Amino acid sequence: MADTLLAVANLETYYGPIMAIRGISFAVPERSVVTILGANGAGKSTILKTVSGVMDPQKGTVTFAGREIQGMDPDKVTRLGISHVPEGREVFPFLSVRENLLMGAFTRRDVAGVAEDLELVYSYFPVLRSRAEQRAGSLSGGEQQMLAISRALMARPRMMLLDEPSLGLSPRLVKEIFEIIARINRERGVTVLLVEQNANMALHIADYGYVLEVGRIVMEDTCPRLLEKEDIKEFYLGMKESGVRGTRRWKRKKTWR
Amino acid sequence: MLNGLAVGCIYGLVALGFVLIYKATELVNFAQGDLLMLGAFTCYMFVVWYGVGYWVAFALAVALVALFGAVLDATILRRIIGQPQFSVVMLTIGLGAIFRSFASIAWGSEIYTLPTPFSARATRLAGVAVSHEYVSIIIGTVVLCAVLYAFFTFTRIGLAMQASSQNQLAAYYMGIPVKLMFSLIWAISAGVAAIAGVLLAPVSLIDINLGFIGLKAFAAAVLGGFGSIPGALVGGITIGLIELFSGAYLPQGFKDVAAYVVLLVVLAVRPQGMFGAITRKKV
Numbered sequence: 001m002a003d004t005l006l007a008v009a010n011l012e013t014y015y016g017p018i019m020a021i022r023g024i025s026f027a028v029p030e031r032s033v034v035t036i037l038g039a040n041g042a043g044k045s046t047i048l049k050t051v052s053g054v055m056d057p058q059k060g061t062v063t064f065a066g067r068e069i070q071g072m073d074p075d076k077v078t079r080l081g082i083s084h085v086p087e088g089r090e091v092f093p094f095l096s097v098r099e100n101l102l103m104g105a106f107t108r109r110d111v112a113g114v115a116e117d118l119e120l121v122y123s124y125f126p127v128l129r130s131r132a133e134q135r136a137g138s139l140s141g142g143e144q145q146m147l148a149i150s151r152a153l154m155a156r157p158r159m160m161l162l163d164e165p166s167l168g169l170s171p172r173l174v175k176e177i178f179e180i181i182a183r184i185n186r187e188r189g190v191t192v193l194l195v196e197q198n199a200n201m202a203l204h205i206a207d208y209g210y211v212l213e214v215g216r217i218v219m220e221d222t223c224p225r226l227l228e229k230e231d232i233k234e235f236y237l238g239m240k241e242s243g244v245r246g247t248r249r250w251k252r253k254k255t256w257r
Numbered sequence: 258m259l260n261g262l263a264v265g266c267i268y269g270l271v272a273l274g275f276v277l278i279y280k281a282t283e284l285v286n287f288a289q290g291d292l293l294m295l296g297a298f299t300c301y302m303f304v305v306w307y308g309v310g311y312w313v314a315f316a317l318a319v320a321l322v323a324l325f326g327a328v329l330d331a332t333i334l335r336r337i338i339g340q341p342q343f344s345v346v347m348l349t350i351g352l353g354a355i356f357r358s359f360a361s362i363a364w365g366s367e368i369y370t371l372p373t374p375f376s377a378r379a380t381r382l383a384g385v386a387v388s389h390e391y392v393s394i395i396i397g398t399v400v401l402c403a404v405l406y407a408f409f410t411f412t413r414i415g416l417a418m419q420a421s422s423q424n425q426l427a428a429y430y431m432g433i434p435v436k437l438m439f440s441l442i443w444a445i446s447a448g449v450a451a452i453a454g455v456l457l458a459p460v461s462l463i464d465i466n467l468g469f470i471g472l473k474a475f476a477a478a479v480l481g482g483f484g485s486i487p488g489a490l491v492g493g494i495t496i497g498l499i500e501l502f503s504g505a506y507l508p509q510g511f512k513d514v515a516a517y518v519v520l521l522v523v524l525a526v527r528p529q530g531m532f533g534a535i536t537r538k539k540v
Binding site for chain 2: 052054073074075078079083084085086090091092093094095099100102103104106107151152155
C-alpha cells in the first residue's frame with residue numbers, strides 16, 4: 001500500500017467526564033478510502049472531530065503528512081489540506097449556494113483555480129448549478145448534502161473527512177452520493193476517511209474498514225474480507241443466516257466480546 | 258421632521274452595532290452607547306486639543322474606537338462566550354460604566370461642543386431652513402449603510418463574517434479564522450458607534466452621559482426585531498420620529514419616555530419586532 005497520509009495513535013477523547021474514544025489507532029494510506037463503521041454513540045463523529053481539531057484529545061497523537069496536528073485550531077487544520085464534511089451538512093443557510101461554495105475556497109488565493117473547481121463541482125452535481133443563486137437553507141436535504149461535499153471539495157483538499165453522508169437521504173440519493181465520493185477519490189486522488197452507519201454502502205466503496213464499538217476498534221480488515229465476516233453480515237448488514245431448521249432459536253453473540 | 262429623522266438615524270446606527278454583535282456572537286453589548294461617547298470624545302480631543310482637521314480627526318476617532326472594539330473582544334469578551342446571558346449583560350454594563358468614568362478622568366465632566374464644517378449653517382429648502390448638521394447625519398447614515406451592505410455582500414471577508422455568524426462550526430471547517438472574524442465584527446460595530454458619535458456631537462453636545470442614547474437605540478433594535486439589520490435602521494428612525502412628534506403634540510415629558518413606551522408595546526404585541534421572522538437573514 002501507498003504511504004500513510006493520516007495516522008492516529010492511542011487517541012483518547014472525552015466529553016467532559018465521559019470517555020468517548022478509548023485509545024484508538026488507525027492509519028489512512030494516501031489516495032485510499034478508509035471507512036469507520038459503528039452504531040450510534042460508538043464515537044465515530046468524535047474521531048473525525050478530533051482529527052479536524054474541533055475537539056482536543058486527552059492523549060494520543062494525530063499525524064497528518066508527517067506532522068502532528070492534535071490540538072490544533074480547526075482553521076489551521078483545514079489549511080493543511082483536511083476538509084471536514086460535518087454530520088448534518090451544516091451549510092450556511094442564508095448564503096446562496098454559490099457563496100457557500102466560495103466559502104469552501106476561503107483558504108485559497110488563486111482565483112482561476114477556484115473558478116475551475118466551481119465548474120468541476122457543478123459537473124459533479126448539476127443540480128447545484130441550477131440552484132446557484134438560491135439560499136442554501138431552501139435546498140432539500142439531499143441537495144444540502146451535495147453542497148456540503150462540494151464545499152469541502154472547493155478547498156482542493158488532500159483528504160476529506162466525511163461524516164455520515166447518507167444520513168436522512170433516500171436510497172437512490174445515497175447511491176448517487178457514494179458514486180460521486182468514489183469518483184472524487186479516483187479522479188482527483190483525494191484520500192477519504194468515511195464514517196458511516198450504512199455499512200453496506202461504505203464497505204462497497206472503501207478499501208479498508210475499521211469497526212468501532214463504544215469507543216474501541218474491535219475489528220479491522222480490507223473491505224471485501226469484512227463483507228464476508230459473519231458478525232459484520234449479521235450485525236451491520238442485517239443479513240440472517242438460515243439455520244438447519246430454517247428458523248433460529250437463539251440469539252447469536254458477537255464473537256469479539 | 259428632519260431632526261427626528263436625523264436623531265432616528267443615530268439610533269439606527271447604534272442599534273446596527275447591537276445587532277451585528279448579537280448576530281455574530283449572541284452577546285448583547287450594553288456598552289454600545291458608551292462606545293459612541295468615546296468616539297465623540299476622541300474626535301473632540303483631536304480637533305480641539307491637537308488642532309487636527311475635522312475629517313482627519315473623524316477618521317482617527319473611528320479607527321481608534323474600532324481598534325478598541327477589536328481589542329475588547331480579543332481580551333475580554335471572547336472569554337465569556339457560552340456563559341449565561343445574564344453575566345454578559347452585567348459585564349457590558351460594567352464596561353460601559355468604566356468607559357464613562359475613564360472619559361470623565363481623561364476629558365473632564367464638562368459639556369463640550371464639537372466645531373464642524375457644518376456647524377450653524379443652514380440652507381433654505383422649499384421654504385424651510387434645513388440645518389447642515391442634520392443633513393450630514395442623514396447622508397452619513399445612508400453612505401455608511403451602503404458601504405456596509407456592499408462589504409458584507411460582495412467581499413470575501415464580508416461573506417466569511419456572514420458565514421461565521423450563521424454557522425460557526427462550519428465556518429471553522431472552511432478554514433475561516435472565526436475568532437478573528439468576531440474581533441473584526443466588534444471592530445466594525447464599535448466603528449459604526451464612533452461614526453454615530455461624531456455625527457451626533459454637533460447636534461447634542463458632548464458629555465460623558467452621551468452613551469445613554471444606547472438605551473433608546475436598544476429599544477430601536479428590539480422594535481426592528483433583534484437580529485435584523487434593516488429592522489435596526491427602520492426601528493431607529495421610527496423611534497426618532499415618534500420622539501419628535503410626541504415632543505410636539507403630547508404634554509411635556511412624554512418625549513423622553515416615548516421610546517420606552519414603544520418598547521413595551523412592541524414586546525407585548527409583537528415580541529419578534531417588525532422584521533423579526535421575515536428578514537432574519539443578512540448579517
